[in-house]
Amino acid sequence: MPGIVIVGVQWGDEGKGKATDLLGERTDVVVKFNGGNNAGHTVVIGDEKYALHLLPSGILTPGVTPVIGNGVVIDLEVLFDELSALNARGVDTSKLKISANAHVITGYHRTLDKVTERFLGKRMIGTTGRGIGPAYADKINRVGIRIQDLFDENILRQKVEGALEQKNHLLVKVYNRRAVTVDEIVDELLQYRDRLEPMVADTGLLLDNALDAGEVVVFEGGQATMLDIDHGTYPFVTSSSATAGGASTGSGIGPNRLDRIVGIVKAYTTRVGSGPFPTELFDDDGEKLRARGFEYGTTTGRPRRVGWYDALITRYATRINGLTDLVLTKLDILDDFDEIPVCVAYEIDGVEVTEMPWNQSDFHHAKPVLKMFPGWKEDITGVRRFEDLPINAQNYVLALEELSGTRISVIGVGPQRDGVIVRHDLV
Numbered sequence: 001m002p003g004i005v006i007v008g009v010q011w012g013d014e015g016k017g018k019a020t021d022l023l024g025e026r027t028d029v030v031v032k033f034n035g036g037n038n039a040g041h042t043v044v045i046g047d048e049k050y051a052l053h054l055l056p057s058g059i060l061t062p063g064v065t066p067v068i069g070n071g072v073v074i075d076l077e078v079l080f081d082e083l084s085a086l087n088a089r090g091v092d093t094s095k096l097k098i099s100a101n102a103h104v105i106t107g108y109h110r111t112l113d114k115v116t117e118r119f120l121g122k123r124m125i126g127t128t129g130r131g132i133g134p135a136y137a138d139k140i141n142r143v144g145i146r147i148q149d150l151f152d153e154n155i156l157r158q159k160v161e162g163a164l165e166q167k168n169h170l171l172v173k174v175y176n177r178r179a180v181t182v183d184e185i186v187d188e189l190l191q192y193r194d195r196l197e198p199m200v201a202d203t204g205l206l207l208d209n210a211l212d213a214g215e216v217v218v219f220e221g222g223q224a225t226m227l228d229i230d231h232g233t234y235p236f237v238t239s240s241s242a243t244a245g246g247a248s249t250g251s252g253i254g255p256n257r258l259d260r261i262v263g264i265v266k267a268y269t270t271r272v273g274s275g276p277f278p279t280e281l282f283d284d285d286g287e288k289l290r291a292r293g294f295e296y297g298t299t300t301g302r303p304r305r306v307g308w309y310d311a312l313i314t315r316y317a318t319r320i321n322g323l324t325d326l327v328l329t330k331l332d333i334l335d336d337f338d339e340i341p342v343c344v345a346y347e348i349d350g351v352e353v354t355e356m357p358w359n360q361s362d363f364h365h366a367k368p369v370l371k372m373f374p375g376w377k378e379d380i381t382g383v384r385r386f387e388d389l390p391i392n393a394q395n396y397v398l399a400l401e402e403l404s405g406t407r408i409s410v411i412g413v414g415p416q417r418d419g420v421i422v423r424h425d426l427v
């Protein structure tokens with residue numbers, strides 16, 4: 001019966017990959033429902049470290065059927081590189097299934113992503129440059145190329161021609177780049193067709209059947225609530241539905257099949273790329289958080305912006321996603337602070353508010369109202385039971401729980417698979 005959704009609460013990199021991996025042994029099917037290779041999930045299993053971008057993290061558990069849903073945009077070169085790298089390390093990927101309705105990212109999407117960013121200048125989004133935005137734009141604009149198009153060369157050629165008609169004007173006349181030929185794109189895509197064919201399936205039907213058969217299906221979200229195209233800090237967002245609603249539309253099952261919605265939230269906050277970030281730190285504490293938490297992007301290697309925990313964001317994410325549980329990650333990174341501030345309200349132009357402002361300009365002006373919590377100054381990485389945490393760490397967790405309105409079911413105290421304290425089972 002259970003359909004379990006994993007979503008990021010903040011601006012990504014909360015530890016979603018580890019959370020999915022944690023559910024691994026009880027999972028039958030794992031489906032990625034949004035985004036593409038803009039994601040970067042690091043999973044540590046024993047001495048082995050895996051960095052996944054396009055494939056769902058559940059692929060690392062033997063026996064699990066990994067699925068790439070219709071809501072994902074696929075760079076086929078990245079897909080096959082990632083599969084080969086995993087195979088070389090002995091990971092069985094033979095059960096992977098891919099939606100025929102997923103869209104592909106091609107060369108012109110990657111080029112457009114980079115040139116539009118350059119043209120935005122100071123207003124740049126700070127994208128990962130993987131072609132994500134342009135591929136979703138084509139999808140919404142109804143000039144995208146889908147996985148299924150690769151299996152009819154005539155249709156593929158027609159669609160690429162249609163897409164390039166506009167693109168080449170844009171590339172040549174606006175961005176001063178060279179035109180792209182239909183042949184080069186068709187050839188780029190067709191080289192993957194034969195390898196792709198056995199993986200393509202009606203994934204919505206597959207998921208529905210799995211749920212009917214009582215299997216555990218995990219819906220693995222990329223990015224996070226504050227990067228969601230509708231609910232995030234637009235325009236400084238990604239181009240997909242990263243919130244729980246996206247699990248339904250991005251995988252082709254009804255919303256009533258989703259039993260549990262688990263938000264993954266870091267014990268502090270990070271952000272990669274541009275955009276507002278009320279609790280951002282520019283001082284020594286920020287440096288310390290970045291160094292202790294090793295906050296550098298898995299995908300682009302960029303240093304992540306860091307700040308204190310923001311309770312308004314978690315409360316907002318609780319509401320937008322309908323969270324049933326929280327996984328609080330990286331509590332161990334706070335081990336060495338005398339005092340730990342938490343943002344409990346914003347001051348906006350002299351007025352204190354406790355809800356996320358609907359007006360983006362207000363969010364840009366928001367000053368965090370901080371409440372201080374005493375630190376615990378003790379290594380908690382070996383702790384496995386909540387009662388064994390230092391009392392100040394327990395109180396910090398209980399305060400975050402109270403402020404968010406969602407129970408904290410799992411607490412992360414280290415990057416390893418077993419570096420967790422489980423208060424309530426997720427399955």
Ligand code: GDP
Binds near residue numbers: 042328330333
């Ligand atoms: P994702 O994009 O949400 O999957 O997260 P990332 O993998 O980009 O970033 C999370 C990082 O934190 C990874 O390097 C994880 O190995 C690491 N991590 C996850 N949970 C914990 C934790 O509880 N403690 C520590 N120290 N590291 C963690």
Ligand code: IMO
Binds near residue numbers: 012
């Ligand atoms: P995971 O799944 C953190 C950010 C980019 C940029 C904005 C738009 O690892 O949490 P895009 O390339 O998607 O058009 O970039 O979104 N971004 C992420 N930040 N974690 C991610 O994924 C991200 N995916 C995109 O930095 O600000």
Ligand code: MG
Binds near residue numbers: 012014298
């Ligand atoms: Mg990440």
